[in-house]
Amino acid sequence: MDEIKTRVNKVFRKVFEDDSLNIEMETCSDDIPGWNSLAHINLLAMIEKEFDIRFDIDQIITFENVGDICKAIETLYSGD
Amino acid sequence: MDNDITLMLDYEYYTENKKRLKEGLIHSKDKLKKKIAVLCSGTFGETKDILELFLLSYGIEPVFYVGDYNRCFEEACFPNKEMEQFAPDIVIVHINNRGLLSRFDEASYEMLQKEEKRLEDIWNSLKNRYRCSIIQNNFEYYPYRVIGNGARSSAYGNVRYIERLNEYIDTYADNHKGFYVNDLNYLSSLYGLLNWYDDRMWALYKYPFSIDMIPVYAKSLADIIKSIYGMNKKLVISDLDNTLWGGIISEDGADGIRIGSDSPQGEMYEQIQRYLRYLSERGIVLAINSKNDYDEGISGIRSDRSVLEEKNFSKIAINWEKKDINVNTILNELNLLQGGALFIDDSALERDIVKNCFPSIKVFDSSSPADLLRDLETNDFFEYSGLTADDGQRGKYYRDNIERLNLEKEYADYDEFLISLDMECICEELNEKNMDRVLQLLNKTNQFNFLTHRFTEDKIRDIYKDKTYSTFVLTLNDRYGTNGIVSVAICNTRDDTFSIEDWVMSCRVFRRGLEYMMLLIMCEVCKVNGIGTIRGYYKESDRNKKIRHFFRDNGFIEGSFDSEEMVQEWVCKDIHGLEKGLRSLVHMSLTKR
The missing domain is CATH 3.40.50.1110 (SGNH hydrolase)
Known part of the structure; x- marks a missing residue:
């Protein structure tokens, strides 16, 4: 899970173009300025590219914070 | 920029x-x-x-x-x-x-x-x-x-x-x-x-x-x-060896270079030549920039197997000059800006030299012909949003210009050269027939364009219908043929003032005195209508600095400066004096239609 979180953090930094960004499992869209619907789509698309996975629609509509995203990754990601 | x-x-x-x-x-x-x-x-x-x-x-x-x-x-x-x-x-x-x-x-x-x-x-x-x-x-x-x-x-x-x-x-x-x-x-x-x-x-x-x-x-x-908004590329400057054909002409000879369907390499180069010919037929100007002996280099283009012919090129520079010097000559002779040019060469060294000297020129590697065409294609330099009848002629206009330039060299005195051209200016108003070209000229001209307004067809139609506007559409002919419609001015008369709201002239006819002819025509209109003041306007852009002092040089006095629009006004109240000064600068006849 730590590895997943680290890599997700890397994607956050890229998408928000902020190298000092640090996320926690509880981090949600209220915590990061600019995490609007557009950024959310980009974020998920970039996470999918990072892990070479595709989220199910069922998963995507339940995402509320970073933890939800990481858990979904864990179910889909089999490692490189 | x-x-x-x-x-x-x-x-x-x-x-x-x-x-x-x-x-x-x-x-x-x-x-x-x-x-x-x-x-x-x-x-x-x-x-x-x-x-x-x-x-x-x-x-x-x-x-x-x-x-x-x-x-x-x-x-x-x-x-x-x-x-x-x-x-x-x-x-x-x-x-x-x-x-x-x-x-x-x-x-x-x-x-x-x-x-x-x-x-x-x-x-x-x-x-x-x-x-x-x-x-x-x-x-x-x-x-x-x-x-x-x-x-x-x-x-x-x-x-x-x-x-x-x-x-x-x-x-x-x-x-x-x-x-x-x-x-x-x-x-x-x-x-x-x-x-x-x-x-x-x-x-x-x-x-x-x-x-x-x-x-x-x-x-x-x-x-x-x-x-x-007319911001496409206008010129392709191309190398010869390993760019328009495979091989080196000074070593392989005109029969030995690879071009055409008899070799796989030649097949690819033929595609490039076809691509460029297609562009030239649609108004993109082509020029050659090659380090070679002229006779040897040109023999490749003259070869039966070459798709491109001499007539497709508006300027051919095959010599032993440095490539950046040739690029400079080509741009100057064709009166085109570096931002409108592409440069294609298989040599990384030559490409770097040109890149360094001309930061706005788009530089391409031709060492892999298939990739080159793909690159040109995805970059869409030549996106086309409406061709006018004039476009197909453009290559010829530029070629004729080079001939004029050769003639110019024979005359020690520039005025004498101008007189020898037997120029005729045809002045007409905006009409249905010339509207496409007028619109194109207004939108594509960068250097001799005082305000760089861009026009839609609707806007130009509004002007066409509005009786307070007078429009001047100039065609320039000379002993080499016609240059087509090359200058347009849109003017408005209000309260004893004649305002030049827009004025453009094609770079094809720089240094021919046509701008003085235009002013002269305006002076006449003022005299006939009893108008005492001409106002001109200038707004600086990256590309129109050449004409920054045009109005001052012709005796206009600095007027107000609109700091919001960044537009400088120039005023001339001595129309008689202006006209007198212009007479000696104009060496062409005038036909009004």
Whole structure:
């Protein structure tokens, strides 16, 4: 899970173009300025590219914070 | 302004660099500001951001109005205060396959008629309400054919359905100026329908196509907008050896170089030559820049196997000069700016030299012919939004100019040279016949253009109808033939003042005294109508510095400066004196039509 979180953090930094960004499992869209619907789509698309996975629609509509995203990754990601 | 920014077509690149790119691009000054309204049947946010980056990189600064999701028809066809206030220059109708009335299972004759009617209502209403240019997507094939090949062969299979709808859009475009088709059907084929659609993205976010296709789509829109404002490339400067043919002519001889279907290498170079010839026939100027003995180099072009002929080139520089010196000569003789030029060469060294000397020239590697054509193609330098009859002649105009230049060298005195040209200026008003070319000249001219306003057809038609305007459209002929319509001025008379609101002259006819002829014509109009004051205006841009002092040099006095619009006014109250000064500078006859 730590590895997943680290890599997700890397994607956050890229998408928000902020190298000092640090996320926690509880981090949600209220915590990061600019995490609007557009950024959310980009974020998920970039996470999918990072892990070479595709989220199910069922998963995507339940995402509320970073933890939800990481858990979904864990179910889909089999490692490189 | 640096024209040499190439943005990529990679979605990831934008997601990671959007802010940085925008910050980098927004600072360069002198951008053309344009108001763009978008009516959409799907989400446009991300596309808007990337479109903005492309436009900024082309020197256009957009302001956007984005309509509500899926309310294209309502927003276009009913009074819309917000959009009226916004007053768009361009409206993008962003309806693609996902926004059609008919889903993949609903293609029928009745639906086709309904669809056509809806689209035409949108276009006509936009045109009438906003007098703007319109960009309409045509349609990709549906993601599902259901009945396989039958979708094309049966009368209203959904593949055939899309073909008919697209044909209808093309016909509308043929008959309506200022209406541009964004060819999604081609783009989706180029990248493949399997990559194009993403059902999940549509279901979740109403993205009409895959996120990876957004930059491709945005670039296509930006390219059309760029071409509407005449910001395309105008000149290709090409090397010879291993660029237009395989091999080295001084070693292999005209019979030994690889060109044409008798060798695999030659096959590829033939494609390049065909590509360039096609461009030259459509008004792009070609020039050769090659380090070779002239006779040897030219023998390759004269060879029967060469697709390109000498007449396709407006300037041929085959010599032992350094390439940057030749580039300089070519630009000067053709009166073109480096930002309008492409340079193609197989030598990395030569490319670097040219890159360093001319930062705005687009430089290409020709060592792999197949890649070169792909690069040229994806970059869309030559996007075309309406050709005028004049375009096909352009190469000849430039070639004639080089001959004039040779003649000039024979005369010690420049005036004598001008007299020897037997020039005739034909002056007419704006009319239906010359309108296309006038519009093109107004929009494409950068150097001799006092205000760099850009015009839509509607705007020029308004001027045409408005009796307070006088228009001057000049054609220049001489012993080498005609230069076509090369200068336009739009003037307005109010309260004893004759104002030159716009004035452009093609770089083809610099240093011929035509600008003095134009002023002289204006003086006469003033005298006939008893007008005592002429006002000229100048707004500096990156490219019109050459004429910064034009009015002062001709005896105008500095007037007020509009610091908001950055426009300097110049005033002449001594029309008699102005006229007297001009007489000695004009060496041509005048015919009025």
